[in-house]
Amino acid sequence: MYKSMVQFQLKAGADWMVKRLSVIDSNRCTGCQSCMFACSRRFGSGGLANAAIHVRSVGGVEHGFVVIVCRACASAPCAKVCPVDALSVRAGGGVRLEASRCIGCGLCAKSCPYGAILWNEEENKPIICVYCGYCANYCPHDVIALEEMEAKMS
């Protein structure tokens, strides 16, 4: 059974707010990658092993940058393809990872058309955005922001 079916357990017509990370204007991105380092630093270490956000050039820095974030899909392909139900859809959109269930097959990462599921190579597990917005605090140019999203049944 698809995990995204979880949303049907909610009461019809219920309204509530959830948070997700949003790319406000990727043209303002300078490629400094402070967001990536911030994300990895949440776990208390340096480097990029745990970054759930990725910034790369469009194809040469002169053309600007692509900022890849989890867009918190209501019907998330990554959760649909997980063979061991390690990913569950959050009420209102987005997914949660139960790392102890994950076998590191990588199907979730392959299923995301944005490439927004990055990989922790040291642990062989996906890195799943938790929509905390820590990265946005370190964006010097307001490229990304934590956004309140209305979650509705309809």
Next chain:
Amino acid sequence: MIEKDPLKNILYLDLTRKRFWIDERRDLFEEYLGGVGAASKLLIEECRQGADPLSPENVIVFAVGPLNGLFPLASKTVSCFKSPLTGNYGESHAGGRSSIAIRLAGYGAIVIKGASDYPVYVSIHGKNVNFRDASALWGVRSSTTVGRVLRNAEAGAGIRTIMRIGGAGENLVSYASVNTETYRHFGRLGLGAVFGSKKLKAIVISGKTTVPVSDKRLYREVYDKIYNAAAKSPVMKKYHDLGTASNINPLNAISALPTKNLKESHLDSAERISGEYLAERYLGRRTACAHCPIACIHLAALREPYANEPYFYKTTMTSYDYELLYSLGSLLGVVDTDAVLKLINEAETWGLDAMMVGAVLSWMTEAFEKGIINEDQTIGLRLKWGGYDEYAKAIRYIVTQPNDFYKKAAKGLESLTEQYGGSDFALTYGGNGMPGYHTGPAAHLTYITGARHSHLDSAGYNIDQEGLKKGLPSVKELATSLYLEEAWRQILSSLVVCFFSRGLYTPQLVSEALEVAGSSLSEEDLNRLGKKILGNKNHFKEREGFNMLAAKFPRRIFDLPTPHGMLDERQLEEAVVLYHSLLEST
């Protein structure tokens, strides 16, 4: 140093035998931090005395330091090698993504030895190292194109560095650069030629390891202190607003902007190559090195029509900085903004040190003016101040070297003046082209005493400019403060932080940041280490034949006043002796 920190790993590449291995050198990184401290020591260990810089015996070392991958503005990589331009110590720094890529691939340094007998590039993704045949890439003259090709051939988009050479490196021009991320350079002292001599077209590096810290809470505290200071501090504002190009107008205003081979120090239309003018009319994008929130890289968008087809344009993005606007602008009397950008782009594409190219072209122009050389040598080029077309062709000839004159030009100014004379107006210090500050005695002392003959070695131009407000220090004080500044900068470039952040990374902040990386060093320890590293570098320089006391100032600098008046040669020499004795005393 934290036990599991991968900084201690040195990746060795033997291009002759296409072999690689990893050595653990905890001792080296504990003694020297990393960066220039570690790289210069490795160069001394690995490069035989008297080795020909363009032979397989030369060694290339890239090194990063404990703060790379941990803190913002720690975004630089140091390379050390024997310089084909000066014949002694070679050291060049670059940003882009190079330092993050090396650090997070799990290395503190990469040592490249030997030479391949066919073109290769090396692909390093973490512990996965491959020598790849680059025969199909050899002969691609544009370093930009090499980057485009490898971008598609290799993994690691967003976290990799692609260091490569263009035609100048292949043709062993003594001041060829290694370019990375299109717009950043190991620019000075000829690393590109050393790559070329080893048939090494490029190196691609990526990785994303964890960098461990000693204390998680302290890490976040120190991080926030640095990040907030960087994002909000007025000392960084200059770099992100107009960039270093903001220097053109103020230096021109005090008549310290070397113009037309330093026959003049003021340029009437310098406004048109100023940071303000470029930012208002040309600035197309600002970008950053990895893990630097400042974004000082300024890219000018130049739209040019094709002459033979209406409504058909190309738009070229060119990275500009003060030194390039000086060397290919004011120094050559070029004030046409489009022309300066096109010349910068020529140097970028071929993979040449734009500063040295400027010094060579400006000497050639004056030599042509004086009749020392003529069209026989220049192959018909009537070199003149501001003459863009001739300069663009001359740059091509320097790379392709169709006659003996251009062969000499490709070796540098010493080689030209030995054959043709004109050394009085050759703007060279220890073989390296003069940087763009005729601000006073301190700037010129930096050029001659600095281990790289770079303005960034001890920033004398800064002392000169401050001296305009409060007067210059005595000769003894001047020598001492330049020495202490150069010694301190060895610490910054061992960490490795960008020199633009020197106002933020005070000794106290460096101590705190190092504590996070598991090293406990007091301000006093740091100062002692800085002097030791500087001593090591000069030991190599002297071992390879450099004698600071015999080094010559270009005669030209005594011909026209600085903002502090005419330079006093005797005072300068006295300061060099003092500087040398300070070096010897450590």
